[in-house]
Amino acid sequence: MKLSFSPEDENFRSELIAFLDEHCPAEAKKNRDLIGSDCVDEDGIMMIPEWAKQWQATLFDHGWMIPSYPVELGGRNATPLQTMIYLEELASRGIPRSVHFGGYAIVAPSLLEFGNDAQKALAPAAIRGDTVWCIGMSEPGAGSDLAALSTRAEDKSDHFLVSGQKVWTSYAMVASKCFCYVRTDPEAPKHKGISVLIIDLDTPGIEVRPLRHVTGHAEFAEVFFDEVKVPKENLVGELNKGWRITMGSLAHERGGLWVTGVAGCQRAVDDIVAMIKRRGLENDAAIRLKVAKLYAQVHSLRAMGWKGFASFAQGSSAPEHSFMKVATSELQQTLFELGMDIQESGLAITDPAVAEEEGRWQNTFFGALASTIGGGTSEIQRNIIAQHVLQLPKN
Ligand SMILES: Cc1cc2nc3c(=O)[nH]c(=O)nc-3n(C[C@H](O)[C@H](O)[C@H](O)COP(=O)(O)OP(=O)(O)OC[C@H]3O[C@@H](n4cnc5c(N)ncnc54)[C@H](O)[C@@H]3O)c2cc1C
DSSP states (O other), X not given: OOOSOOHHHHHHHHHHHHHHXXXXXXHHHSOOSSXXXXXXXXXXXXXXXXXXXXXXXXXXXXXXXXXXXXXXXXXXXXXXXXXXXXXXXXXXXXXXXXXXXXXXXIIHHHHHHHOOHHHHTTHHHHHHTSSOEEEEOOBTTBSSSGGGOOOEEEEOSSEEEEEEEEEEEETTTTXXXXXXXXXXXXXXXXXXXXXXXXXXXXSTTEEEEEEOOTTSOBOEEEEXXXXXXXXXXXXXXXTTBHHHHHHHHHHHHHTTHHHHHHHHHHHHHHHHHHHHHHTTOTTOHHHHXXXXXXXXXXXXXXXXXXXXXXXXXXXXXOTHHHHHHHHHHHHHHHHHHHHHHTTTTSTTOOOTTTSGGGGHHHHHHHHHGGGGTTTSOHHHHHHHIIIIISOOOOO
């Protein structure tokens, strides 16, 4: 059994660390479990700070944005193992690649897989962050059951006419384009009448209304479409075959997330231990027990993630990874709550002037409530595990 990295992979790691040391801005090194106060305007509405724009472009220009991609797409043809090293190194330092992941992580891979040549050409700007995208899937009547979506795109021979509403649309207030899932055939069975359109958000008839999280910050929105004219050439893939793209988009969203999730949990455990020492609580038996259990959980999850990765790298499926989103998002909530509890007088007060580490634990706790919902709720993930991993009958 080989439990070490090859010299090539260690060189890759060293090159990455040298790059981060030289180029990573101080703002990106701050704890970024959540959008920080410098990524919202004075009303708490999301904005993209200049440092974040420049950092994403720098990563792209140096081949460190998506290392597995070729140079022209912001990568360096890295192997899957090197990609994992990359994700772990960034996540263990709490360094984000971008403050809006939809474009580089979901839209660009979907365009490259399903788009025509003109649409594929939009991918580099999405990955570099020059174009900001949002993803219009969820609607008031279609979340977990995405196939129930009803935003209608009528075929008007030279264009589509789009009317309906999206909700929880991350980054819509800063995006210029929406990767939008619409119903093009209302008569077909619900999975079969869906298509994907690229919609420019400055088209007449679109209204974006920010929605606030429990943290008070708004980084998602409702998006209303009222007879919006969308050119025919903005259809991605085949008409009425959008469900396949949906599945691809969600897979892109979930792939690799476990690495970041586990590293984020590890960082939280390390920082909780530091806080316990700072506060002289090392001998508190209840706290010791809690943190020891959490430490063991993080290490079990990492081992499970690596096991799944080994199967995946050898061409097999990795059922372990279905469990990772549920486990890491729920573990994060427990960890951030403990970080908050330890502060006693700080408790749930998010005011950075009062709470330790500028309110980090309070803000991450409230923010992490969203992580068991976004990208598929924990209940839905458990249904998937029951059916597809444990082979239990569909309920
Ligand atoms: C931070 C954040 C960012 C988001 N960003 C985007 C975005 O950019 N674009 C976008 O389109 N959407 C986005 N979403 C929306 C997200 O995908 C949905 O919230 C999610 O799919 C759940 O849908 P819903 O909110 O309609 O809840 P519902 O589907 O109505 O579910 C309500 C509750 O019922 C449970 N439930 C539903 N069906 C079942 C079932 N079959 N079995 C067991 N339990 C069930 C759910 O688990 C949940 O607890 C975001 C959400 C969050 C929190």
